[in-house]
Amino acid sequence: MNEEKFLKACQKIVNHHREKNKIGTLGEKTLHAVLKNYFEPDETKQEIRVGSYYADIFDGEAIIEIQTRQFNKLREKLSIFLKEYPVTIVYPVPGEKHLYWLDQESGELSRGRLSPKKGTPYEICAELYKIKNYLRNPNLHFHILILEVDEYRFLNGWSKDRKRGSSRCDRVPRRIISELCITDRSDYRKLLPGGLPERFGSKEFAKSAHISRRLAQITLHILLETKTVQRVGKSGNAWIYQMEKI
Numbered sequence: 230m231n232e233e234k235f236l237k238a239c240q241k242i243v244n245h246h247r248e249k250n251k252i253g254t255l256g257e258k259t260l261h262a263v264l265k266n267y268f269e270p271d272e273t274k275q276e277i278r279v280g281s282y283y284a285d286i287f288d289g290e291a292i293i294e295i296q297t298r299q300f301n302k303l304r305e306k307l308s309i310f311l312k313e314y315p316v317t318i319v320y321p322v323p324g325e326k327h328l329y330w331l332d333q334e335s336g337e338l339s340r341g342r343l344s345p346k347k348g349t350p351y352e353i354c355a356e357l358y359k360i361k362n363y364l365r366n367p368n369l370h371f372h373i374l375i376l377e378v379d380e381y382r383f384l385n386g387w388s389k390d391r392k393r394g395s396s397r398c399d400r401v402p403r404r405i406i407s408e409l410c411i412t413d414r415s416d417y418r419k420l421l422p423g424g425l426p427e428r429f430g431s432k433e434f435a436k437s438a439h440i441s442r443r444l445a446q447i448t449l450h451i452l453l454e455t456k457t458v459q460r461v462g463k464s465g466n467a468w469i470y471q472m473e474k475i
Contacts, residue, residue, distance in 0.1 A: 230405050238267040239402060260378065260400040264295045264319055279314070282306045291315045300356040307363050317370040320356065322348040324375035324406045331398055332384045341379065348375060350409045351420065351440050354448040361454050371411040377403040417457040420448060421472065430467045 242262045265275055269286040277287035282305070286293035292314050296303060303318070310316045324347060330339040350373045363369055379401045386395035409419055422437035429437075435445035449470060452458045458470040 230408050232405065234270075235263075235267050235402075235405055238263050238270070241266055243401060258297075258399055260297065260321060260376075260402055261295050263402050264321060264374070268293050268295075268319065280309045282309060284310065287314075291317065293317045293319060295319045295321075296356075297321055298356065299359075301359040304360060304363075307360065307369070311363065311366050311368045315368045315370065317372055319372045319374065320353045321374045321376050321378075321402070322350065322352050323378045323380065323400070324348045325377040327377075327379045327403075329379060329381045330384050330392065330395075331381055338381075344380075349438070349440060350375065351438060351444055351448050354420070354444065354451045357451045358447055361451065364451070364455050365414070367413070373409040373411075375406040375408065377406055379403065414455055414457070417452060417455045418472075420452060421457070428461060428469050428471045430464060430469050432467070434470075 242259060265285055266272075269275060269288070274288050275286055277284050279287055279292065284292045284306075285295050292310050294303065294306070294316065296318050297320070300318070307316065326344040326346065326348075327341040328344050329341050331337075353371065353373055357364060357371075381398040381400070382392070382395045383398050384392065384395060386393045388394065411417060411419070422434070422439075424437045425433060431442055431445040431449055434449060435442045438445060438448070440448070449458060449468075453460065453470070456473050459473050460468050461471050462469045
């Protein structure tokens with residue numbers, strides 16, 4: 230984690246967008262552009278054709294893809310890229326989020342407020358499920374960034390205040406809070422929270438990780454797929470797990 234380098238990437242992209250656009254009319258989303266320039270400031274190595282597809286970053290030896298959601302759209306790329314090169318998928322998670330609301334009719338932008346929702350690295354697991362058949366490939370790596378971001382949303386929702394059901398306009402990162410890298414199979418153990426008993430179910434996992442039961446179930450499915458945990462029985466209809474030995 231290089232805070233100075235990240236700040237420079239933020240300033241470069243945000244200043245460029247301010248010169249060229251207004252909020253709500255951006256082409257490439259700000260968060261994606263900042264991360265691309267953070268991981269590779271040399272623009273000659275960005276948006277490089279590799280076979281029939283374009284990689285966000287390619288230096289001739291390895292590929293980096295910035296993906297905020299919809300990992301299912303990476304399947305065809307991964308089928309090609311992983312045959313020849315190491316691929317790192319960078320996944321940003323808003324750990325702290327400041328919300329701003331944009332009225333498209335008046336152009337008025339609200340003052341920011343801090344969202345009570347705190348993002349965690351476990352959020353990547355819902356996306357990993359979409360590419361679970363690739364997770365054991367030794368060429369596939371992940372870089373999870375927990376960020377402080379400003380999120381801009383349109384006031385176009387279905388509720389009375391037009392906020393619920395609204396669409397997101399853009400996200401502008403402020404700083405990196407923390408990061409988690411998965412470079413080999415053993416690194417999936419980083420997704421095991423402290424305080425777990427020797428044998429546990431999704432209920433105990435959710436409590437230890439401070440996440441929902443549903444997300445705990447998805448995470449355990451990923452940890453099972455990567456042979457980080459194994460199923461050792463059932464309690465009623467719920468699976469019981471324990472850590473695999475590496």
